[in-house]
Amino acid sequence: MIAQNIGFWIIAIVMIVAALRVVTTNNVVHAALWLVVVLAGAAAQYILLAAEFVAVTQVLVYIGAVMVLFLFGTMLTRARIGAESDLNNSYKKLGIPVGLVMLVAMGLALVSSFGDEKLPQTTTVVSSQEISDQIFGPYLLPFWALSFVLLAAVVGAIVLARKD
Amino acid sequence: MIAVLAEVPYWGQSLLRVLGGLVAVLLPAGTIVYVFLFKMMSFMQSRLGPMEAGPYGSMQLFAEVGKWLQKEDIVPERADTRIFKMAPIIVLVSTFLLVVVVPFGPEAWFTDFETGVFYALAVSSVSVLGILIAGWSSANKYSLLGGLRAAGQLIAYELPMVLAVMGVVIQAGTMNLQKIVVAQNTGLMFGIDAIGHPYVISQFFGFIIFMIAIQAELTQAPFDMPIAESELVSGYMTEYSGFRFLIFFIGEFATAGVFAMIASVLFLGGWGVPFTWFGWTSIDDVANWMNFVGPLIMFTKMMLLVFIIMWIRFSYPRLREDQLQRFAWKGLIPVALINIMFTAILKVVF
Numbered sequence: 001m002i003a004q005n006i007g008f009w010i011i012a013i014v015m016i017v018a019a020l021r022v023v024t025t026n027n028v029v030h031a032a033l034w035l036v037v038v039l040a041g042a043a044a045q046y047i048l049l050a051a052e053f054v055a056v057t058q059v060l061v062y063i064g065a066v067m068v069l070f071l072f073g074t075m076l077t078r079a080r081i082g083a084e085s086d087l088n089n090s091y092k093k094l095g096i097p098v099g100l101v102m103l104v105a106m107g108l109a110l111v112s113s114f115g116d117e118k119l120p121q122t123t124t125v126v127s128s129q130e131i132s133d134q135i136f137g138p139y140l141l142p143f144w145a146l147s148f149v150l151l152a153a154v155v156g157a158i159v160l161a162r163k164d
Numbered sequence: 165m166i167a168v169l170a171e172v173p174y175w176g177q178s179l180l181r182v183l184g185g186l187v188a189v190l191l192p193a194g195t196i197v198y199v200f201l202f203k204m205m206s207f208m209q210s211r212l213g214p215m216e217a218g219p220y221g222s223m224q225l226f227a228e229v230g231k232w233l234q235k236e237d238i239v240p241e242r243a244d245t246r247i248f249k250m251a252p253i254i255v256l257v258s259t260f261l262l263v264v265v266v267p268f269g270p271e272a273w274f275t276d277f278e279t280g281v282f283y284a285l286a287v288s289s290v291s292v293l294g295i296l297i298a299g300w301s302s303a304n305k306y307s308l309l310g311g312l313r314a315a316g317q318l319i320a321y322e323l324p325m326v327l328a329v330m331g332v333v334i335q336a337g338t339m340n341l342q343k344i345v346v347a348q349n350t351g352l353m354f355g356i357d358a359i360g361h362p363y364v365i366s367q368f369f370g371f372i373i374f375m376i377a378i379q380a381e382l383t384q385a386p387f388d389m390p391i392a393e394s395e396l397v398s399g400y401m402t403e404y405s406g407f408r409f410l411i412f413f414i415g416e417f418a419t420a421g422v423f424a425m426i427a428s429v430l431f432l433g434g435w436g437v438p439f440t441w442f443g444w445t446s447i448d449d450v451a452n453w454m455n456f457v458g459p460l461i462m463f464t465k466m467m468l469l470v471f472i473i474m475w476i477r478f479s480y481p482r483l484r485e486d487q488l489q490r491f492a493w494k495g496l497i498p499v500a501l502i503n504i505m506f507t508a509i510l511k512v513v514f
Contacts, residue, residue, distance in 0.1 A: 033297065052278065060289060067293065081303050128339060
């Protein structure tokens with residue numbers, strides 16, 4: 001058992017506990033902070049895979065931007081201190097099966113595409129130059145499509161926010 | 165790390181790195197507080213500043229720290245205790261994570277991170293999280309308003325900062341801070357190799373935007389709305405006292421120091437001297453003594469940049485909240501985008 005595996009299991013257990021706390025805690029802000037732990041754990045797993053560019057992107061986008069905006073939004077609207085009783089509603093019964101279906105679907109996808117394949121034990125870090133060559137080469141079309149989706153979202157947000 | 169350290173076992177190296185990180189964060193913070201906050205501000209306001217503790221009041225800092233450490237650790241009754249106590253630590257941790265990528269010499273670095281600039285921008289945004297939850301968990305309207313203002317401001321000014329850095333990355337062709345230093349000290353400017361090629365000259369607009377953005381990121385006046393004492397008491401720090409206030413305070417000035425170090429690496433040539441002065445051609449030729457002189461050069465450049473930050477802080481009145489947002493979104497970001505465009509065009513042409 002190599003050091004990476006030990007690291008993987010420690011981080012994975014922390015992530016699972018934090019993920020469970022996200023849905024069981026009785027305060028919106030606490031749930032958001034547990035989600036930060038989950039996302040930071042994902043970044044740490046990327047580091048273990050020697051994918052530092054993806055890890056840094058994870059921190060920048062999810063912790064630095066998404067979660068900050070999330071907390072910002074909840075604090076502006078409703079974020080009481082202490083336990084809240086009205087966080088659970090009748091959709092809870094629907095949520096559990098949906099979650100299970102997602103887990104099975106993603107697990108099947110992972111198993112059917114990789115099976116018993118093992119990751120090569122490399123210590124070389126993929127350079128950001130290789131990633132950008134890939135993005136602006138073979139993956140240019142999906143990249144453009146994604147940026148159009150984001151642009152549409154920005155325009156939509158402005159349309160919604162305008163009063164006149 | 166330096167060749168001598170190669171024989172030290174791994175745990176010893178790690179311990180030395182932690183110690184080095186503490187020195188690299190706390191020493192600039194203490195110097196900035198004494199030289200600029202105590203002395204420079206006093207002289208700009210025609211007074212002496214602290215004079216009693218030690219010669220010229222130089223021991224004042226230790227007296228202040230001792231005072232804060234003695235104070236009771238008060239948590240408001242209705243506050244969210246655990247998060248309230250956690251928040252200052254998140255802010256300080258983000259500073260320590262930031263200093264890790266700064267190179268201080270040819271071999272005097274903590275980590276040689278391939279995507280160093282990107283990493284620095286990412287971890288600097290973690291401190292927003294600490295400030296937001298500090299404001300929320302205090303159970304105080306002023307604190308909450310301060311936290312929200314801080315978050316809005318830090319998000320708005322992160323964008324021009326990232327975009328300003330982009331120009332340097334395009335010009336250097338790398339995101340590794342060490343290689344950016346080397347690129348500046350080996351480069352030629354108009355065919356003259358007297359002073360290397362510090363990017364403050366060719367990326368002048370980038371430098372100005374970066375300095376304005378870090379002024380706002382550090383919430384120094386004229387961008388100090390989050391802690392505006394005449395409107396919000398003390399913003400997100402209102403309920404903090406003693407040790408936890410001290411952590412916020414150290415975090416503020418340590419981050420100022422670290423951001424100034426990153427700015428000097430990106431724009432002023434970092435630890436290096438132009439390599440042609442001593443006949444070096446690449447980083448492998450650089451003499452070993454640069455590992456000891458380099459940190460001093462970095463420290464000088466950092467003090468110079470912090471001096472500018474503090475000078476502006478003590479001179480200008482506070483902006484209004486809407487002026488602040490308009491300045492970022494309608495002023496700095498378009499200029500930064502145009503700067504990137506021109507840099508990219510010139511990079512391709514030459």
